[in-house]
Amino acid sequence: MIKYFSLFKKFLAVSWMLAMEYRSDFFIYTAIDIVWTILDVVFFSVLLSNTQVIGDWNYGQALVALGIFRILSISVWSWLYSSFSQLPRLISEGRLDFYLTKPVDSQFLISVSRFSFSGLASFVSGTFIIIAGLNRLGQHLSVWQLFAVIWLGLVATVLIYAVYFFSLFPSFFAERINNIQHVFSNIYDATKYPPQIYSPFWSRILTSVFPLALMISVPADFLFGRASWQLLFWFHLLTLAFLFAGRYLWLAGLRRYSSASS
Amino acid sequence: MKLAWQSSLVYRGERIVWLLLEIAPAVLMINLWQSLLRSGRIDQSQFSFLSAYYLVNVFISRISGVNLEDKLIDDIKDGRISNYLLKPLSLPLSLFAQESSWRITAALYLLPLMPFFLPLIGSFTGLGVTHWQGIFFGLFILLSFLQKYFVAWIIGLTAFWIDESKSLVHARWMAEGIFGGIWLPLTFFPVWWQKIASFSPFYIWYYFPARLLLDPFPIPQIIKGMTVAIIWTLLLYLFARFIWSRAKFHYSAVGG
Numbered sequence: 001m002i003k004y005f006s007l008f009k010k011f012l013a014v015s016w017m018l019a020m021e022y023r024s025d026f027f028i029y030t031a032i033d034i035v036w037t038i039l040d041v042v043f044f045s046v047l048l049s050n051t052q053v054i055g056d057w058n059y060g061q062a063l064v065a066l067g068i069f070r071i072l073s074i075s076v077w078s079w080l081y082s083s084f085s086q087l088p089r090l091i092s093e094g095r096l097d098f099y100l101t102k103p104v105d106s107q108f109l110i111s112v113s114r115f116s117f118s119g120l121a122s123f124v125s126g127t128f129i130i131i132a133g134l135n136r137l138g139q140h141l142s143v144w145q146l147f148a149v150i151w152l153g154l155v156a157t158v159l160i161y162a163v164y165f166f167s168l169f170p171s172f173f174a175e176r177i178n179n180i181q182h183v184f185s186n187i188y189d190a191t192k193y194p195p196q197i198y199s200p201f202w203s204r205i206l207t208s209v210f211p212l213a214l215m216i217s218v219p220a221d222f223l224f225g226r227a228s229w230q231l232l233f234w235f236h237l238l239t240l241a242f243l244f245a246g247r248y249l250w251l252a253g254l255r256r257y258s259s260a261s262s
Numbered sequence: 263m264k265l266a267w268q269s270s271l272v273y274r275g276e277r278i279v280w281l282l283l284e285i286a287p288a289v290l291m292i293n294l295w296q297s298l299l300r301s302g303r304i305d306q307s308q309f310s311f312l313s314a315y316y317l318v319n320v321f322i323s324r325i326s327g328v329n330l331e332d333k334l335i336d337d338i339k340d341g342r343i344s345n346y347l348l349k350p351l352s353l354p355l356s357l358f359a360q361e362s363s364w365r366i367t368a369a370l371y372l373l374p375l376m377p378f379f380l381p382l383i384g385s386f387t388g389l390g391v392t393h394w395q396g397i398f399f400g401l402f403i404l405l406s407f408l409q410k411y412f413v414a415w416i417i418g419l420t421a422f423w424i425d426e427s428k429s430l431v432h433a434r435w436m437a438e439g440i441f442g443g444i445w446l447p448l449t450f451f452p453v454w455w456q457k458i459a460s461f462s463p464f465y466i467w468y469y470f471p472a473r474l475l476l477d478p479f480p481i482p483q484i485i486k487g488m489t490v491a492i493i494w495t496l497l498l499y500l501f502a503r504f505i506w507s508r509a510k511f512h513y514s515a516v517g518g
Contacts (some may be wrong), residue, residue, distance in 0.1 A: 015341060022425070024426055027430075029426075029429060032433075039440065040438055051303055052303065054294065147394065176276065176491070178276060179276050179280060183279060186287075189287070190290050196297060197294045197297040
């Protein structure tokens with residue numbers, strides 16, 4: 001465990017050194033991240049000025065959810081997309097050996113190999129958006145609520161990791177799908193809307209089979225005092241289930257994988 | 263053309279993933295509007311218009327989208343465009359041919375889904391589209407394809423001077439969203455915003471052609487839109503040519 005923690009720290013350090021070596025890249029992408037946040041707020045403001053509600057969220061609630069969405073998007077864009085973007089190509093070109101031949105768990109290596117720090121601006125902007133939303137709702141957080149929502153954010157991050165990792169497994173079974181890593185990052189955008197916008201059929205799918213609708217809405221609904229204990233239990237259970245399913249499929253995929261003479 | 267078709271058949275999985283990625287946002291927005299229809303915040307005709315709007319935009323994106331920037335930037339940075347420069351063929355023309363072929367095959371992948379699309383669009387447009395609507399729609403799509411190609415080409419060529427040229431692709435996506443009406447029809451935005459958007463090239467990339475098909479503008483406005491579109495196409499073409507003529511002198515590569 002200590003070895004893995006130490007490796008994790010080293011990967012972080014290397015990524016930080018890379019970010020600081022190419023500083024202009026880092027600053028430009030930080031600026032882009034801020035502009036995306038502004039555009040998200042503009043989009044929701046324009047949409048809600050016409051519709052007043054989305055699902056059962058009003059403007060203040062939509063802002064809180066958007067803030068959580070921005071903060072959790074750090075895990076998607078700054079961590080997972082950076083780490084996973086090479087995986088389908090490594091598999092289709094038979095270059096995964098580089099990871100498999102190391103004396104460390106290959107899933108761990110693939111999952112933490114690269115970080116980008118330009119998305120960290122989303123933490124600040126997301127926090128501001130949540131505070132603005134809560135102010136609009138006239139709501140104040142207790143210390144207990146704050147810790148609980150941080151915990152739910154962490155569980156949501158693990159769920160995002162598990163579902164993203166799970167979504168990559170077709171790479172092992174198709175000859176070449178080098179764009180499969182875009183699937184999760186693209187549909188992650190759907191998480192910023194409440195599950196109520198979907199028809200009952202899709203709502204069931206998106207809260208169980210492919211639980212996109214839970215990632216943002218559970219922490220947000222908890223803040224609005226609407227998350228039942230059953231929903232919170234289901235949220236934790238699904239996270240564990242996807243973690244194990246991803247692990248199982250990874251191992252099954254590795255058994256199927258054949259190298260290209262490295 | 264033949265090569266593009268063969269490649270699109272061999273790598274079916276990838277092509278289907280791209281198709282799904284283009285359809286997913288439209289399906290999401292249709293679900294959103296459907297929920298507002300269920301709650302009585304919009305009526306059936308508004309819902310039909312919005313559903314048709316997003317579906318037409320998927321179609322427009324399929325037949326006129328250009329995404330060559332990332333590869334062009336990588337090829338320039340890694341010195342791989344030497345292959346083109348050493349042969350008696352023009353890089354911009356060969357990329358144009360590749361993109362055109364890719365668009366045709368991309369549209370073919372959409373065909374199996376048309377039986378699902380057409381009733382939704384047809385239910386809004388009534389009996390169908392008039393000849394004039396079809397002709398103008400085709401012309402605007404052609405102009406928007408040319409503009410998208412020139413913009414992608416210009417963004418790609420910036421790799422000769424700056425390291426962060428891929429960040430400009432984000433700027434294009436943002437402009438498409440706020441001026442092109444790909445996220446929301448521009449009628450949702452304030453009037454001053456719509457006026458600014460109408461003078462940008464992005465206006466005819468999605469919003470204008472979609473409106474032309476679903477809720478046509480009066481003839482003077484179509485002529486104004488066409489004039490602005492032609493001027494932008496010419497300006498972008500001249501600028502792309504100018505940049506390429508300068509860029510070639512900045513290029514250096516090793517090996518080969």
